Amino acid sequence: MSAVGEGDWALLIVEGRERRKSYVFRVRSKASYTTFAGSLRGSQLVGIPWGSRVELGKGVAYVLKPNLYDLMMHVLPRRSQVIYPKDAGYIASAAGLLPGMRVLEAGAGSGFLTIWLAAHVCPGGAVYTYEVRSDMRELAASNVRAAGLEGCVTIKEGDIRKGAEERELDAAFLDMPDPWEALGPIRPSLKPSAPVVVFTPTVNQVIKLLDALKSIGGYAVQEVSELIKREWEARPEALRPAVRMIGHTGFITVLRALA
Ligand SMILES: C[S@@+](CC[C@H](N)C(=O)[O-])C[C@H]1O[C@@H](n2cnc3c(N)ncnc32)[C@H](O)[C@@H]1O
CATH class of the missing domain: 3.40.50.150 (Vaccinia Virus protein VP39)
Structure with missing residues (x-):
């Protein structure tokens, strides 16, 4: 699939001014996700192409399909x-x-x-x-x-x-x-x-x-x-x-x- 779907695992690489951190979670449109650089809603993720960039309050998140290593x-x-x-x-x-x-x-x-x-x-x-x-x-x-x-x-x-x-x-x-x-x-x-x-x-x-x-x-x-x-x-x-x-x-x- 080329777009993020409901229930997919996602890898988020979050970049702030001074740090970078990875998160892996299942995407649920009704959930919200907290990172060190700000929060985002599952509804912002469902349907966007894998590899998208999402702006956060204090940084950016890259939305990636996790591989075996990430899982x-x-x-x-x-x-x-x-x-x-x-x-x-x-x-x-x-x-x-x-x-x-x-x-x-x-x-x-x-x-x-x-x-x-x-x-x-x-x-x-x-x-x-x-x-x-x-x-x-x-x-x-x-x-x-x-x-x-x-x-x-x-x-x-x-x-x-x-x-x-x-x-x-x-x-x-x-x-x-x-x-x-x-x-x-x-x-x-x-x-x-x-x-x-x-x-x-x-x-x-x-x-x-x-x-x-x-x-x-x-x-x-x-x-x-x-x-x-x-x-x-x-x-x-x-x-x-x-x-x-x-x-x-x-x-x-x-x-x-x-x-
Ligand atoms: C450190 S863990 C192995 C971890 C594994 N390499 C991994 O990457 O997930 C050691 C395991 O060996 C099992 N074990 C210990 N003695 C054993 C034996 N004689 N025969 C089979 N399994 C044994 C233990 O129950 C334990 O689950």
């Missing part, structure tokens, strides 16, 4: 620590993901990494994700549906430390407290050379993982990384890093399955 960052509910786009993008790259690949994941959590993985391997591929908690399995399923990717994602309630049913998988992704407990059990599911990307919030877990690998065997360590994203205030007259940032998310360890 994930602003709308989809989360009840676990989720994998942020900066890490998800690198995780997918380090695993060499391509459409058509079949991959394993655990735990599904809020389904955020599941969605990024599905966005890479679909169409034609598949994400099999295991989650021990039924409430998290349901949340992940509902977020994957909201992203429109349910066709290529299978969410299973189960403990990945008991292994996975699938075979000949192209890659695996572990974001769970004790990933070293899953590495032996998932090995028969992976093609030799398949990347296994492990995400752990603490350095203690990385040490435990590297130590455990000595006795588990079956994998080569490819790399351990950490990614830091620093956002900047996009104001040409005062270009500088933003005062607040997400200082830490987690460590990314890339392993490769051996023959």
